Amino acid sequence: MLAWALRRAVLPLLAALLVFPLAAHSQNSQNGAPVRIGLTPVFLDDQTAFLNVWREYLEKRLQRPVVFVQRGSYREITDLLRQEKLDFAWVCGLPMVENPQHMKLLAVPVFKGKPLYQSYLIVPASDQQTRSILDLRGKVFAFSDPDSNSGYLFPSYALFQLKERPSAFFSRSFFTWAHRQVVEAVAAGLAQGGAVDGYVWETLQIYHPELTGKTRVVQKSPEFGHTPFVARWSVPRGDFGAMQRVLVEMSNNAEGTNLLKKLNLDGFTPGELSLFDSIANMAAVVRSSIHAKAP
Amino acid sequence: MPRLRDLSFRYKIPLRGSLLVIITAVVVTASLIFQEYDAVKKDLIGNSASIGRVLAKTLIAPLVHDDVWRAFEIINTPFQAGPPQSNAQAAEVVMVLDPRQQIYVSTHPQQYPMLGDPARINPEFHALRSAITNYREFETSAVEMPNSNNIYMVTPIVSDGVLLGTLVMGYSKSIFLPRYYAIAGRAGLITLLVLAVLLPASWYWGQRFAVPLVRLAEAMGKIGTRIPGDEDVPAYESRDELGRAGTAFRHMLRELRENQELEREMVLSERLAAVGRISAGIAHEINNPLGGMLNAINTYRRHGDEDPVTAKTISLLERGLMQIRDTVAALLVEATVESHPLSRQDIEDTRTLVLADVHGKQARFHWENDVIDALPLPSTLVRQVLINLLLNAIQAIDERGDVFCHVYRDSDSFYILVKNDGKCIPPERLEYLFEPFSSGRESGHGLGLWVTYQIVRQLNGEIAVKSEPAETRFTVAIPFAAGYA
Helix, strand or coil, rough: HHHHHHHHHHHHHHHHHHHHHHHHHHHHHHCCCCEEECCCCCCCCCCCHHHHHHHHHHHHHCCEEEEEEEECHHHHHHHHCCCCCCCCEEHHHHHHHHHHHHEEEEEEEEEECEECCCCCEEECCCCCCCHHHHHHHHCCCCCCCCCCHHHHHHHHHHHCCCCCCCCHHCEEECCCCCCCHHHHHHHHHCCEEEEHHHHHHHHHHHCCCHHHCCCEEEECCCCEEECCCECCCCCCCHHHHHHHHHHHHHCCHHHHHHHHHHHCCEECCCCCHHHHHHHHHHHHHHHHHHHHHHC | CCCCCCHHHHHHHHHHHHHHHHHHHHHHHHHHHHHHHHHHHHHHHHHHHHHHHHHHHHHHHHHHCCCHHHHHHHHHHHHHHHCCCCCCCCCCCEEEEEECCEEECCCCCCCCCCCCCCHHHHHHHHHHHHHHHHCCCCCCCCECCCCCCCCEEEEEEECEEEEEEEEEEEEEHHHHHHHHHHHHHHHHHHHHHHHHHHHHHHEEEEHHHHHHHHHHHHHHHHHCCCCCHHHHHHCCCCHHHHHHHHHHHHHHHHHHHHHHHHHHHHHHHHHHHHHHHHHHHHHHHHHHHHHHHHHHHHHHHHHHCCHHHHHHHHHHHHHHHHHHHHHHHHCCCCCCCCCCCECCHHHHHHHHHHHHHHHHHCCCCEECCCCCCCCCEEEHHHHHHHHHHHHHHHCCCCCCEEEEEEECCCCCCCEEEECCCCCCCCHHHHHHCCCCCCCCCCCCCCCCCHHHHHHHHCCCCEEEEEECHHHHHHEEEEEEEEHHH
16 A cells, blocks of 8 residues: 555656656657547536637647547546547546546646535525425426536435435436536526536626526535546656646636636646545445435 | 588598598508418418427437437527517427427426426417327427417427427417508508698698588578679589589579569569559549639630739639640650651651750760661650650760660561760669659659650560669660551
8 A cells, every 4th residue: 555655656756757858759749649638517618719719728838739529428528538539638526536547637626715616506596495405305406417526416415315316306307418507497497406516606607697697506515626637547647747737837827817717717736636535425325325225 | 619510621521531541541551461460470380380390300319318408408599599579480488298298398497397287387278289189290280279369380299100299389479560560650651641642632622622612602691681693603614513503503693683683673663553553543633624624714715804814813824724734644645646657767857856955965976777667666656765765865964975876676676775975873763763753853844754664665665774884775675566567
């Protein structure tokens, strides 16, 4: 165990030292191959113009072409990572803790000074009665993505804690495949309640207050590790370090600060894997509950 | 306040014209709107049927995957095409019903929430039942309910022959309203333009039609107090009803005036006849004792002594009685005097008789005698008439005045026309002109015209006088006596 930890701490250092001249060389040699970064709706990924600016920023800093890959669900991005078709991805903490053999933590967003975020339980603004998720029994509920912590795992966990099963508790529930759309579904009254990434809701509050204005936050979850940037397990150390550095250094220059402001983030930090322990625990509880309750 | 029907045609005609224009505009607009309603409905049904087919096909995958959010996004797409006001054909509500006819998803989840029964929310959906169950693949049916403000387009969502759900699109007929308003607005504008042209025109026509009528009515209103002259009646030169009414009215007035004149003349001649009878009666009554008295005087002269005082008295009496006899004789016109037929020379003699008076006044005497052969009329009486008229005329003129005399005949009458340019006879005197002692002149006994009148009447003739400034004319017409030929 100690050896493993030692190896884990020292080896990259050694490797970095050894490979440095090579890395510099290989960086040049790899100029033609693009860095493929998978994006999921853990942030407002529907701002194409912003993504172009961010991509240009990353290309300039990495000295390599960058390709953003977007898909309709978290699962597709996770699968692409597993198939090594992506180098990096901005995913949720849940897929990361469930696929430790395929991805490793690269960086964690810093939101309101902390690498943490919450899951919000929201209802339409017209609903002034609901005080907790228990008041939503028999209602229509919107989840964001089955692989989302804030948009699915936490509310399910909360219901399990209350000895309820999401599938029976609500009369109807559905996935919108994006946090923003959970807010839209609740705002339109399509769903009488929804679980949403608190960071996304707060960001929408800034850019689209007319949308969040139609919703009311009923409850905020405990804080979890923020939706992390991950690297596929096999990504070259040089690329890993370069990408991590570029992300972390975004808050050090005006251009990066501007982009971060758009993202409503303070910056990126390398982060600790332990930030996601609570998510892993909840996932384990929910999985065992489902298994336990399954006939 | 005057009632509408009492209004003058001046206002009635333009008002009626405007009313007609407005009625026409309303009817035309209504028919246009009706036509537009049909066109818009056809348009709407065509458009929404094609939208419905596309949506139904697109919805198959989300329904198969039970992806509510995708379905919600798809049915909302038609609404996001543009701002709502530009998208006049936007559906009021779009919903997907599951095969149990519960709401799978709708664009208005607050009104039509998931899993709800649409018929319970809106009874109109009961009527959709048959359209939903009797579906035909890929075919949109339009359901329009009486007493409903909505049209529903029902499209089945079918995959591999299995009904996955039903797409219902509800359109409010109120989307037609902006078009109606546009048409009505345009029609109103055109109506106003037409009115702007037609109102002055119909006002003008009304005036043209009404003014002669109004004047006709005014002229009619005057009858009673007096008979209006031709100048009071509008001259309306046309043969339409108005022109005919005007002409007939003028004709009627003329007859009225003639009747009035006739009546006046009748009164006059009756009075003259009465005067004639009284004077003849009195003359006879006077003549008998008068004859006695004159006989007595003769007898006395023959047998009485010649006392100078008595003789003087008798002579005085005789002269007075003779004057009475002359006067009475003059009053008593006797037409039965025997005389020869009237010849040209008789008339020329008359001229010679008055020439002395003509010269006395240095008058210009215009003489025309068109009589050539002898006429079957008593010459003595006709000459007396002519002399009387000529002497009167000469007397009426000023020094160096004009006197005109024309004597002529036609197939059955003899005519005398005597004119002078002397002072006009005042109208109030004209009426009594032929009565005895009415001359008002110092000289003469005032019986000349009386005698003339009596003679003409006894000869069954007519005498008329007309006096205007600068011309007074007497006309005499005497028919030839049947037994005198």
